[in-house]
Amino acid sequence: MHSTGPKPWPEGRERLWIAGLLLLFALLAAYFSVVVPAFETPDEFQHLAFVQHIVTWYDLPRSEPNTPGLWQQQGTQAPLYYIAGAILTGWIDMSDFPVLADRINPYARLGQETATENRNYFLAHGDDGWPWSGTFLALHILRLWSILLCCIALWATYRFVRLFLAPSLALPATAVLAFVPQFVFIGASANNDNLIVAAAAVLIWRLAEWMRFGDAPHYPQDRRVAVHQGWSLGAWLGIALGAKLSGLGLTAVVLLALTWIAWRRGDGRFVFDTGWRMAVPAAMVSGWWYKRNLLMYRDPLAWSIWEANIDLRRETLTISGFVSELPFMFRSFWGIFGGLTLPYPKVVYTVLGILTLVAVAGFLLWFLRWTRRLDPEQYLFHDAQFMQGMLAFSWLGILLVSWLRFMLVAPAAQGRYLFPAIPVLALAVGLGAGLWPAGVRKILVIVPAGLFLLSTATPSWIIDPAFVPPESLRYADAGWEVHRDWTGPAGDHPSMQLSAVDLPSTVTPGKSVRVHLQLVAIDQPQFDWALFLHLRDRDGNIVAQFDSFPGGGLWPTTQWPIGEERQERITVSVPAHVEPDAELTWVFGLYHPVHWTRTHWVDANHIGPINRDATPNELFLGTSRVVQSAAAEG
Incomplete structure (x- = not known):
């Protein structure tokens, strides 16, 4: 593992490798975005309905219980992804969008992996093909916007992992997450998940770099620099808060980092001097939306209105019920496509399950070895790099708690909800892989390569055939x-x-x-x-x-x-x-x-x-x- 300080921008061969990874991801995601039929990704029609409402009415949707609005439960989502989407597509005539609601398949068997028919959410017509126009052009622009956001997330993930690992480990670890088929699939769709993924990745990376200022003996004169970085950190926090409600958990991560730096420097005023510089841009970027919710719904999170527009869990979630839903969580992390109706064959999940167990075991082994080398006082309070890692893993823990909270409300928790933690997951993969001998690590490159091939094959193997009409027989x-x-x-x-x-x-x-x-x-x-x-x-x-x-x-x-x-x-x-x-x-x-x-x-x-x-x-x-x-x- 390396020093806690910031790493320079990649140069030479390292720059080429990370640029190549981002290019491969962008091309692969673009391939998905073209092959996947319109609105055949989770909630894509509702996400576009939110954007179309802003473009048409220059205002956010006003939701209500059982809303008749085409955005349905998405109307209470944090708005920044949709506002950006409206700016990108505002020049397009989307007057055809309301008519498209008649083409929603009311018989779609969404979430049913064993379905053999009615796996499509939307009725395909000739007008949704190339050259795109109207609503379909807007949809593909939003898909490209999502791809760009995921590229930002992968760049930040690599920079974060490089704080801990050499390029020979950081790059493959980032590639493993980049080529998770479900990550590519969601990253190539119009979905607000992609903004929180990007914002969280950048914020986790920047916070980890920022924590070096807690190492006071090495950075005694940098208080002014540390304080003024609060402006940019606050802006990224504001983007996360305005991207999705799960971004609220990053507030706790920021406060943890802020408190730790102040404690290590013995500078209590640091909390105030930096805190208000974070709070101001965060409030300017997204605070207005929470105030709007409070005035409109008497609930700053609009949680009650959201619950009134979803299918709630009919029975209390028990421990056995929770365990029974974990396999779906696993499969939906690696890849279930369409409206969660297009799974891989079981053998694919078996192989992915083995890889997951190996990665988890490797990380746990690294963790045990690391803790044995440090006394409790050192690793809990004094080791900056360990605290950087723990800061990141606290974000993963917050997401898991958020996911569990969602499962208690609705039977729809999916593995993709962990994608905002891809920097942490990539670090765990890299740390576990680092335990292997150098010769074995060279062979481990087949893992991201295999995932890339699996993702490349998925559109033509799993997705496209599901939307081809059955052959007619006289x-x-x-x-x-x-x-x-x-x-x-x-x-x-x-x-x-x-x-x-x-x-x-x-x-x-x-x-x-x-x-x-x-x-x-x-x-x-x-x-x-x-x-x-x-x-x-x-x-x-x-x-x-x-x-x-x-x-x-x-x-x-x-x-x-x-x-x-x-x-x-x-x-x-x-x-x-x-x-x-x-x-x-x-x-x-x-x-x-x-x-x-x-x-x-x-x-x-x-x-x-x-x-x-x-x-x-x-x-x-x-x-x-x-x-x-x-x-x-x-």
Whole structure:
């Protein structure tokens, strides 16, 4: 480990290596930003809604319980990321944004890693491709803004780790965090997480350098310099406070550093002289927002309004429940993509788990060795470098407490919430790796290289295929029985036609069955119709149902080529309580998922209603008999 003083700017080969790392990250993140479809990252639509509101109304959103605003729970977030985004995109016409809300998939199975359909949050249309314009151009500018913020965070992370380690360890340790696939994925999205990641990284680095002034014997004449650095530290603290509420924890870290320096120098006035220089810029940058919350919501954090706009945990979190959610925490740190619906295969998490255990064990071993070399009084109060490290790890501890607090409120804690501590995590990785012999450390470079390759493969391997519509199969190739053609919506310009159906003749309670339908657009549909398939008993009660946009959410009907037949493969789960030997009826229809209006159907060859009960807004497809035998069809 090295001296506590600031390191000069990297020169020569070191400068090339860190520049190369930042360039690789920027290119990789840019690749993600282009490949990942619009709004298919966590809460990206709501984040952009916040920016669009500022651009349109020159004001922050005013939230309320169950707000109708498109920003939803994000409307109470700290505003600096969005204000910067509004400045960057204010010249773009985003008048098309409110209309895009109709393309949100209400059937999206967000957070369900086992989902095989409706994994998309947003219905893709032709207008979201290159060349970008309107809202989609603004979205990609915000994604580039996020990439820049992450590059700043990685630069600060490297500078922080260099306070402790040589470049041969600091660079690979930084690269490990840079190429965590989830970090790249979130870093390439429009998300306020990226501002707190950058602000926290810079502040932790600058605070660690600042703590050298507590080593009074080596810096006796630098009080004036230390005091005046409070201005810039306060500005970065203000950015963190205005980036996300988790930035409040950095206030405690700053106070800890300030108090320790004053104690080591035996200068109690140092706290006052430096403290107000920190407080003024911090208040100017973000204090106004907390005051606004106090006046508007009677809550400086707007916490109660935020809780009124999220899905709260329905049951108290127990220890066993907490432990059961840790695997998701682990996976969402390394990589779950889309709306937390696109995980890696299990073998990938197994390898990443082994790497995590090795890194944690290495750091703990380093910690034990370090503490044995120092007496308690020295490492607790006098060793500046150890206190620099403990300052940083206190920030990680605060984030963990914040994460636990969030878990108590909502079942949505994710590993990415630890990304603001990447300087600390990188230091832990580097310290653990430093215990290995020099020859072994050279081999360890395969870890960041492997993560880079994994991240590079992820868009084409995991993300892009999930948003490709399933291949259509004609009924003639499937051997179905051909039914008469049914056309809807009825009227002067019918647009959709149901041309073939394949139903199971029997169903079994507690089992799933597969139903096949074939639809064709005979004219350009004016809406993105959703489909429903009901399984009803003899009294007309719905026993089981399926609702979705066609193609598992990937075939919006307004994008269908006229004349192209498309097959729906629908899986319906039959409840276990269905009566044996009952005859159940299959009913199908299309409806508008926003207005809840159904289409009307007519026989393609004969004018008039086609249902046996003369109801024109749904189709009677056929029946299936309930049997107990496991040999039932479907």
